Amino acid sequence: MISGGLNGEEQNTKKIKTLCGDLYKSRQILNEETGGSIQTIYCPGMKGSASTLKAVAAGGYQQMVLPADEDLIKASTFADSGEAAAYVQNLTGERIILISLDGKADPVTQEPTVEPATPAIDKQEDLDDGKAKAEETATIDQVTKWILDSLSVQNVDIQPLSSLKAQKASDFIGANLQDNSDQAVLYRSALTNEKRVALCVRGIGTRAQYEKLKKLLKRYKADAAFFVIAATDGNLKKQIRADGYALENAGKTGSASGDVHKMYQEIDGGAQSLQKIGANPGAYLVYEPKYLSQIRAACFAAGQIPVEPQNPKQIAKGAFYLYDAQDISDIEKLLKTAKREGYHVDSVGDLIDSSGTIPALSNADLTKRRNANAGKSAKYTQTVMTTEKALGLTFGNLSNQAVDLDVANRLKSRGAKGTFFATFNELQTDSDTVEKLTAMGNEIGIAYNENTGYSADYDGMARYLHDCLTYTKWRYDMKPKVIMLPEDCAKNKGMLEAVHAYHLKAVGASRSIITSGTENTTDATLPQVLGQLKSVRFTRGGLEYINLGYYVNDQNKQIGDKTIMGNLIDQVIDQHVDAIAFVSPTTNQIEDGSRYRLKTVSSLFASKKVYRLSAKKQTAVTSHKDVLGRMGSSKKQFAYMKNHYVGSNFVVNAKKLPGFNAGEIRQLDKVGRLTDDRVLFLTFDDWGTDQSINKILYVLKKHHVKATFFVLTQHVDENPNLLRSIAMDGHEIACHSNTHVPLSDANADYTQYTSLTKKEQQSMRKDLVTSYNKLNHYVGDVKVGGKKALSQDFRPPTLAVSKAGLYEVFDVGFNYAISGDVSTNDYKRTDLNAYLNAMRNGSPSDEDDFKVKNGSVIVMHMTENAKYTAQMLDEMIPQWQQEGYHFARVDDYVNQFKPRGKRERN
Template sequence: MKNKKLVSIIVISMIVTMILTSCSKDKYPLKDDKVTNVSKNVISKVDKNIKVSNCDEISCAITDKKVISIVIQGMGNEDSLSKLLKELKNNNLKVTFFASGIKVSEESNLAKAIISDGHKIENSTLTSADLTKESYKNKVKEIERSGEAIEKVLKEKCKYLRVGKDNINKKVKDVAKDCGYKYIINPTIRFTDLSNEDEQYLGKMFLEKRKRGNLVLLDLDSNPDLYKYISYFAEKIKEKSYKAISLDDLIDLYEKRKVEQYKPKKQIDVPCNQYNIIKDYKTDEKKIALTFDDWASDDTVDEILDILDRYNIKSTFFLIGEGVEENPSLAYTISQRGHEIANHTYSHKDVNTISSEELKKEINKGYQVIAKAINKEPSKYLRTPRGIIDEEVGQTIASCGYKDIVLYGIDPKDWEANVSSDEIVDYMINNSKSGGITLLHILDGKHTAEALPRVIENLQNQGYEIVTVGELLN
């Protein structure tokens, strides 16, 4: 009897041990337990068969096409996902969901519903932890185990990674590269908390923030009622002639541009004291140059570009580097529409209030940003902010390789908000002359675009040929 009790106790103990061992076992282990073999002193490839030379952080693609790509964080629950998928289908939108491996593994029915509707699922790490605060070993765990859990359900490897809190540094990118990821997705526009917003909010914010080639993030995990916003959002996308494309297609645009990317010179410092200040060009031919300064939103610039296209006119745009840096696709669009692009410094500082060295930095940085955005060498003219110039400023500009400082002789002051479109047109009619260089602006909230068709028609009726600065000088 005692032996039977002893055997029973042993058997029960073995069963309990097996259960506890099973519970403590990592639910999402790496294949071959690669993480445990990572040395503290030696950072080796997670998988030597994976060869990725670099991991790029993707926030947008530089393009002249009116496209965006929509990504969604999380899968929500059965109810919120079902309603969202229905709205996406009704509005013919295909998106990429970023989800954790744990969620995909535990609620594979949601993942399969997403895939069956033609959407994609990519890796959002295991727990959405802030990877910048994790060790190399834990970074690998977060990325690799999540990817394996997703692959097990979907039978397909993840191509793209989104990390917790969008906190990305070189170490995070290095680990992502080691895990075989070429891209970390970091959306430009994020809609994370919609709890206090009406159902038209997404559409209104899209109109305000949109740029060509943007990545737009919608957060389903934080907003179970996300489905309510989709129809109006889709309506506004179409209203501005935009198209929502897949993340794969946006990455293709990014890759194509990367291969063809123009590499501007590191310096444009050429010793020279000789320069020309050009306010107009002496000629008997009835030619006049329309030039546009500064920077604006897509709406304003698109309206001006469409007007110029309508009249088959090419102009010269003197762009502020700071604006171009913020929205390189818009500068690229201006260039691709056949217009001449030139330097208006980086941040539009008064050149007589800064040192020569600061001015050189303003000129060189403006040049670098503009050249990279338009993917070619800008025209070799410079216009100083507010038309300010003296001998010291002129010599500094010349030393940066700019022989021609192009100012203007015809200024309707369209940059002032209280100057009406009628006043702009009247000034242009009364002050235009052969060889004249006209100063206009691309600024939001002004009357330039309203006046421009009448300006063009009046100049043409007077027999003027409207040209770029380059065409006028040559």
């Protein structure tokens, strides 16, 4: 039999004397009950720091049992015997398996308990917090039997605990210092709702100096802690202690080191020097923040609390102040301020011992902040409005450290960063995870869900943010910049007003990557899950959400294991982020400049490429423009059409030009070139995704080429960032209608065309204006190099036209209707080499019937099915440039256009 401590909560005490007393009492009670002599103890939640091991020894115990976290077993640990067998199969070396009968076998934490001053409504234990849970149908008896059966089947030798050789405390501490994962909590201040501050004094050297300070402290009825080193005069230290002031640890020599073992010797040596004179130091003064990781690890092992006073200019509850002993005037200034403001000045140890209550947000403070905010509300953002080639992966439900860290490591290996959203509860209970995530460069945001217990209005959100922000500043010395809200909160004005008042960005997810009903995914079924995401397309500024705790089969993974969630993230990046990038046709490798970066949400918001849309209305294209109608005569109207319609070499006769008479047809352009200069016009039709359009934009920028994009606007509202990106690259944005309605009607096999009906004309008129209004909304304000991105050029859908159709195009305000002489049919291409051959040498009349020449308007598409277009251009643009061609936007030359009525054969 071994001791389990007095109450199983010994890890929560801060005072070493209390811990020693509790442990001694537990041994005394057990010895009386059993008539034996209990020598070994296990305390849930306690690790073997120097102070803990000393307390165990002081309690009369000779040994302390410290199982690994993964060997703490409770009823919910395994779903079935197979999982238990897999656990046993992975056991190595000598292990202590601890089976908890009361379900308290949780991993060790040194995290202090923190509560709001005005606690939120207690959360019911059965509320689902979004975490995937295996059904806990097994009893602890079943779990125990599964383990015993597996140990027997796998021939694992079971020995009594007493047969294991105990490790010396010093050896254990030394081995533990090899890994800096165990970090003491750093106190920069204390969390308290009382008007108390701590005064820390360092560098006390002489009795005269001390007497001055003592006199000052007595005058103001203040307490203080004196941080001393081993070399500080022993009699002076005894006098300070005799006078009732705390002696705290400034280290053995007052120096710091990047070597964790030397740091431990420094901190433990300082503590021991004070313990020799009867003092009980609990705090260590941080000198060198650059060695903070080593200091915190050494403090954890030495059982000391690292403190780093911040000396805030404005006195605040729980603040720590540090002064050199010679700074009498500064100390007196603090004492005067404290007295005037009604604060009590304490020793740092006393303030830490009482720490754990977040200062309350008073009604007066609540009202003051709301009034200062003047009714402004945060904008609820699911996609950041940016043209930056970047997007955000956002994560929630930090329920499993193994998953969280595996995902973070996958991101790190790719040079990526994510934003991990934590609730107030997770900020407290998952502190080790939070620190590791931030150490890898990730962002921590605040998560809010409806089960928080805070009211869903301004007051509730303000109090929630106050508690979260106060805690993160205290615990992590950081201020989150974003909060993720459920979509239901997007219209809650009070909550959004509170978010704005606290200067945070309110975000939601563009989509959730995790598919509902896939919680039982395994590595074997992961391809099927990925198949369900086949149609997903990521966008610039997108905020893609992943519920980290969703997969049941990840629940028993240990830190360092590969997880299903981690594998999913890898595949999602490969299939949906890297797929956006351009793959060189010569190297078959992604060209780095085309990649989309995975960035934190706040860095997306901070980019210089974030934009706001212009609210300015346009008058260039309107349903009442009546450009042709005002001309009066049909002769003038046709002359305008003739001079502003750039045709093509296959729309040349009455069958394809309904509504025009023979004389008019002879005058219409049947070539489709803009000039005889050695210039080419690259044009792209329709609309696409980041996967298709980003590749085109990259190749154009790579070769310093400007082009014209005839945009089909039906779906641009779903991805305005992409449209804006085209414009910001200096390309021309022109119109291709809203719903791809042709300018003439065709029969089933496209051999005969007829004019539009009056009803169709009116419908087209509305479609054209709608389309241009959308373009204006998103890019109407864009100018690059003094040149507007949005033009009044138009390309007929399918390149089909009629007199009635062209009439509507020009009458609403479009200047030119441009078809073109090189129709590549790139959406039909199945072979890159054949495509390249046609572009180099021309395509015969029985195929696509084109040849690139001076002034050619090359018609391509920005759709995903035009999958070789970007690669073709990457090969052909340099070749064309070597042949003396340069490239221009259509609107650079279209004013020079002269119609050519005679068709030219290629």
